[in-house]
Amino acid sequence: MPSNGGRTKAPSRIETANGRSEARSCPQCASKRIGTTKAPYTFRYGAGREAAEITVAVDVRKCQACGLQFLDDAAEDVKHEAICRHLGVMTPREIRALRRSLRLSRQEFAKLTRLGEATLGRWERGALVQNAANDTLLFLLKFPDNLKRLAQRQRRARA
Numbered sequence: 001m002p003s004n005g006g007r008t009k010a011p012s013r014i015e016t017a018n019g020r021s022e023a024r025s026c027p028q029c030a031s032k033r034i035g036t037t038k039a040p041y042t043f044r045y046g047a048g049r050e051a052a053e054i055t056v057a058v059d060v061r062k063c064q065a066c067g068l069q070f071l072d073d074a075a076e077d078v079k080h081e082a083i084c085r086h087l088g089v090m091t092p093r094e095i096r097a098l099r100r101s102l103r104l105s106r107q108e109f110a111k112l113t114r115l116g117e118a119t120l121g122r123w124e125r126g127a128l129v130q131n132a133a134n135d136t137l138l139f140l141l142k143f144p145d146n147l148k149r150l151a152q153r154q155r156r157a158r159a
């Protein structure tokens, strides 16, 4: 079973495209000889009757020097995406793609939707899952008409 081996020292990290980081050296011995294999990983999500077991394929890192196996943020991203799919809401990747397709900065998007900019950032980084109502708002913004209506409404409110 992959684990972080009770890490005592933060591994050195490389930034990924979406601003998360991945381990580049072993958290146990600091060796930079890290191999990667895909392996199924099952985790529980939710509680009580809502609880579900979700299985994803994650990149398991293995230190070639000391043999420690561990998961890093890349695995967290995969898990988060699976949770979004399980809940039927947009994934961080989809939210970023939506905002970029509208050619809006986070600040502009937040202003238009009246969402918090920090909250939007958390959704886009996969630090937080948007609730169903906010997910519905995001979904509707995929349609350019709706974006126009929102912008009109704001212009009117300012006039």
Ligand SMILES: [Zn+2]
Pocket (backbone or CB within 6 Å): 026, 027, 028, 029, 030, 031, 063, 064, 065, 066, 067, 068
């Ligand atoms: Zn090691």
